[in-house]
Amino acid sequence: MIRTMCAALTAALAFVLQGVAPSPVPSASPTAAPRELKSIVTVVSSPYCNALAEHFNAALRPMLANDRVFDAVGVQMDAMNDMFDYPNYVNRFLDLRVKLTKESDVLIASLRPIGAEVEQLNKSASLTTDPAAAAQMRDAAQRLNEAYQHQFQLATDVTSLAQFMMQYNIERGGHPLSGWTPQLQAMPEDSKDVKIVVHYNKQRDAISTAEDNATDIAYEIASTRCTK
Secondary structure, eight states: OOOHHHHHHHHHHHHHHTTOOOOOOOOOOOOOOOOOOOOOOOSSOOHHHHHIIIIIHHHHHHHHHHHHHHHHHHHHHHHHHTGGGSTTHHHHHHHHHHHHHHHHHHHHHHHHHHHHHHHHHHHGGGGOSOHHHHHHHHHHHHHHHHHHHHHHHHHHHHHHHHHHHHHOOTTSSOOOGGGOOHHHHHSOGGGGOHHHHTTHHHHHHHHHHHHHHHHHHHHHHHHHHSOO
16 A cells, blocks of 8 residues: 555646546556567568558557556556555655656657657558558557557656656655555545556556557558568
8 A cells, every 4th residue: 555655646646637638548457468569571662561661660669668668667656655664765765766757758758759650650641542551551550649649648647756756855754654644544545556546557558459459450451462
């Protein structure tokens, strides 16, 4: 269970996120084991097929790298939830703050280039005169964009949490071990779990689903339209 400071963190983060409509997400499920999706390789050389291979892979590869960063973020959030169970909670807080800030910087730096590649993939639908082929390319881009939007939302929430931790003075007062206070005990359990506050599991599930769907479509294009 998250403790006194974590309750403050999550309450503040919930305030930061107020008014921001989260993207629709499927019901929560455990995060899938790390996986490597297929790169799209073309045999037929055409503007349409070349654009598929170039822009799809250029978007998906950093998305998969972000998934590994989110794995690390999940471990750090779990550690944050029971931080006040330990006498050295100050050192634990400072260590987690450094890690989350680093992961946040990596995620934010990746987003603009990914978005640009998804946009280019969508525009590449105009490189064919076949309406069905164009529709498939736009569909692949749409699914990739869904994954991108969920990564963007989760990365933004991680950044908000890291920024709040930078502003929080962990040494400003004593924190009872296990963080027991009447106020904390009165809070709903979900509001004391960082992962639930930022919809971590739901966002990860939505990202994985969109990535899988995008790859299936792109692979179908490559195998039926870009091979001899």
